[in-house]
Amino acid sequence: MAAGVLAQDGIASPASASIAPDPYSADGMPPPAPPMRVRGTAAAELLAATGGRPCPALLRPLPSVGGHDNGWNTQRCHDGRKCADRACKFYHSDHEKRCEVFARSRVCQGQNCGLHVGLHELNGSLEVDLSSSVDVCSTIQDLSAKTQHERAKVVRIVVYGFEALRATALKRILGQLPLLHELVLPDRVRELNVAVFLCDIMEEDLPLFTPR
Numbered sequence: 001m002a003a004g005v006l007a008q009d010g011i012a013s014p015a016s017a018s019i020a021p022d023p024y025s026a027d028g029m030p031p032p033a034p035p036m037r038v039r040g041t042a043a044a045e046l047l048a049a050t051g052g053r054p055c056p057a058l059l060r061p062l063p064s065v066g067g068h069d070n071g072w073n074t075q076r077c078h079d080g081r082k083c084a085d086r087a088c089k090f091y092h093s094d095h096e097k098r099c100e101v102f103a104r105s106r107v108c109q110g111q112n113c114g115l116h117v118g119l120h121e122l123n124g125s126l127e128v129d130l131s132s133s134v135d136v137c138s139t140i141q142d143l144s145a146k147t148q149h150e151r152a153k154v155v156r157i158v159v160y161g162f163e164a165l166r167a168t169a170l171k172r173i174l175g176q177l178p179l180l181h182e183l184v185l186p187d188r189v190r191e192l193n194v195a196v197f198l199c200d201i202m203e204e205d206l207p208l209f210t211p212r
Contacts (some may be wrong), residue, residue: 042131042161046187055186063155063181066119073179074100074114095178096152115178116149124154128173131161136169143176156182164197171201 046055066072069089074097077083077090091097099114101107108116128139143151154177159170162185174180188194 042129042187046160057184057186058158062123062125065122065155065179065181068119070103070119071100072119073098074103093178095148115152117152117179121153122155122179125156125158126154126173126177127158127160129160130163130166130169136173140169140172140176143173148178151176152179155179156184158184158186160185160187162188162194167197167201174202 067087067089072089073091075090076097077088077092079085079088080092083090083092094114097114099108099110099116101110101113102116103118106118126139129135157174157177157180162170174183183198185194
């Protein structure tokens with residue numbers, strides 16, 4: 001399974017126990033996407049070209065994760081990496097496993113029992129400009145300084161300046177986001193070969209670290 005890939009037009013390219021529900025908000029909807037934050041050269045060029053208007057993909061709501069089932073990702077999927085169900089409520093790698101005790105009680109002192117994160121916390125969005133080595137290094141350092149539980153809150157990553165030659169830097173970042181569901185390329189038009197390339201990265205190089 002892999003995160004969805006969105007180009008600047010906001011069109012997605014193909015990718016690959018009952019517990020009390022945990023509402024995202026009062027109206028049961030996921031939080032809105034945060035405003036665009038300019039960081040590097042590619043992002044600045046896009047902002048100038050569009051007159052400051054964000055691309056349609058960034059206006060979409062953040063992915064709705066977990067289906068309001070607080071038991072989501074607390075049990076192992078028997079199909080593992082072969083699972084083709086995009087809405088599967090079971091985990092496919094220990095890296096994305098949520099702690100069942102924490103999911104029930106919001107309290108757990110365990111160290112290797114899974115991610116300590118509630119469904120209502122899965123609303124993080126990260127931006128990185130691959131055209132800026134400073135931004136890439138800063139992003140990697142920021143992620144490395146966070147716990148796995150904090151990094152698990154990121155469900156969308158917005159990537160500027162993507163090129164195949166920058167794939168290694170992108171993989172270093174993606175490998176630290178266990179519950180990532182969506183990758184947005186706001187400065188790229190929709191290209192099937194780019195979508196296929198990114199899906200190959202997710203499915204071949206990062207299936208254990210970013211299985212969704």
